Amino acid sequence: GAVVSQHPSWVICKSGTSVKIECRSLDFQATTMFWYRQFPKQSLMLMATSNEGSKATYEQGVEKDKFLINHASLTLSTLTVTSAHPEDSSFYICSAPYRDRGVSPLHFGNGTRLTVT
């Protein structure tokens, strides 16, 4: 159990275009999902917390108008990078907590490599 599917695994887009990344919990419901960004050889940076049926909570310094998050159902959250620029190129990973004996470790998608040209 606790499978998180992320799509696409990689995407190349031109500057100024928008890109949507999907994150699905396949065998459990996730009222909360987390979106991370990872720079090469670095740890995970939490960008935002996606909440089903309500607005996402963004971490300090993350532009909510650039990184649009929608969590329309209990199994799907999407991250849209709007008007992408080369500096948005990065590895984006989603995760969802899966309750296990009262605690909820995070389970991660396989990530999306975004390259903006």
Add this chain to the structure above:
Amino acid sequence: AQSVTQPDIHITVSEGASLELRCNYSYGATPYLFWYVQSPGQGLQLLLKYFSGDTLVQGIKGFEAEFKRSQSSFNLRKPSVHWSDAAEYFCAVGPSSGGSYIPTFGRGTSLIVHP
């Protein structure tokens, strides 16, 4: 505030040798502790977790970790490393209150395995 320190950026071992990756945490109470592994270009996979009870925790792929409260440590070990274990390893700490939470990750340790 909670924090995690992984003092080793890189660790190099020979295949078949034993492995220990260090993790120290800072937290006011007994935390929940996790080790994740990340293969290149992939997401993170949960190796093992500590909630309470036995301080020696067994995980997948032959890994184990030991919680030592006196040293605020949760080191990851494997008795015999395989070439496929080469990856990035992240230690994470979460608050001991129940329910969903946001863990804090260490910066990661890159494991290099020589044949």
